[in-house]
Amino acid sequence: MRCAPNPNGPWHVGHARMPAVIGTYKDRYDGWFCVRFDDTDPETKRPDLEAYDAILEDLEYLGFEPDATYRASDRLETYYDHARKLIDMGGAYTCSCSGEEFSELKNDGNACPHREKDAETVLEEFEDMIAGVYDSGEMVLRVKTDIEHKNPALRDWVAFRMIDTPHPREEASGYRCWPMLDFQSAIDDHLIGITHIIRGIDLQDSAKRQGFLYDYFGWEYPEVVHWGHVQIDAYDVTMSTSTIAELIENGELDGWDDPRAPTLKSLRRRGIRGEAIVDAMTGLGTSTSDVDLAMSTIYANNRELIDEETDRRFLVRDGTEVPLGGSPPDEANPPLHPNHEDRGVRGIPAGDAVLLEPADLPDREGRIWLKGLGCFRYTRDALQYTGEDLDVVREGEVDVVHWVPAAESVPVRMRTMDGDVSGRAEPGVADLAADEMVQFERVGFARIDTPSGEADGSEAVLAYYAHP
């Protein structure tokens, strides 16, 4: 099987579907899969030189390693050779009709005058195309199919056209005569030995178009499955590489890994495992109708992967400072993980005042349980320690909330899909290393991106929010 991306940027979440499915099938049925960059349009779908590696990196993040990697732009001579053979068989002709002219003839089921040229002339003109004698738009090579075919989309389609703009890859920059996807892909799929093709419904007619080529060459066409488009809820930004690139260009997004961007790099930075995405994608199956993937499915998968191994911490967002009174304990020692007492506890000094999330501030004379510390009554703008037993929590009389000391907490900047959040975390968070995951209790899972003091000019720990 193959994954044939157009290298025009790093992958968005939807791109994960192809490797997820074919990679999973490969593992299940002892198969083989390659990545083939279909970079045969240096102009309208101009490849981005950095995208080749970016895509391979995204693939690695998802947990797959291709058995081989190809670039169509390395293989022009192969395509030319097959075109020559096709011309010899009388299966193609050079055509200088304008797109409009031809389209009109074609829609009426009429052949253009160039269709009946003899193979020799066609070959000569094709060699001129390769030599770059023509300018863009002057000449194309068409595959002779059936000009009266009931589906107009299949009638005498273009196999090669002239493009004046040089290819961005230096190795391919000399070519001017480029194959269209249907020709390139058809030849490659056979030569590479692809047995099964999965592609989008936008390419529904491709197999039928390419079938004419396979018939000329006497080849057998691979099995094809078409699937619909995937949409993902939870994002304001469209899943389109060019749209995302534009938003980055004009500064609305910080980059491909901005948490608001629906890209794999973004999910990766938030600490979501590739496996969680792959499982969600394979769960979509391969139906031909369009599907909506709920981000909550990816989150649920990820939570299952990381919950047991992720330690707990406190983070208070936009904290309100409240003084403490009544001689509470000096320090709280909640466990690092409630299901794993053996991992030990964290030490959180209480100090004279704490920060609470505004929504957690109790009503006047109301009681609240600061987790790990004890029960307090909110009186005269201060929290007075009541010394009550944990039973008040067990009885459900008092709500348990998270908190941090006002003095000894560490500043945190947490980037989320909905914008940045600033807050303060318990002291231990300052010692966490980059890439560690934490669960901020009652807030959610997050990935430590940059430890305190390491970010440029910032004392704050930089974290990326993953999900609840």
Add this chain to the structure above:
RNA sequence: GCUCCGAUGGUGUAGUCCGGCCAAUCAUAUUGCCCUCUCACGGCAAUGACCAGGGUUCGAAUCCCUGUCGGAGCACCA
């Protein structure tokens, strides 16, 4: 206009080929209860779907027709 394709709960999916075991599977989401010093994890429960209408049949989610809705192609894009 011409040509393809599709339609199962909020979302995804199984079942459709070879009609009965489907008063429809599983997951996720939502709600409630239990557990818990987290609104995490875990346990239990509830809500919730075969696009519509005809036909064939003893019997239709499954086969046929029509309609409705949705998607795609008819590019010198991929």
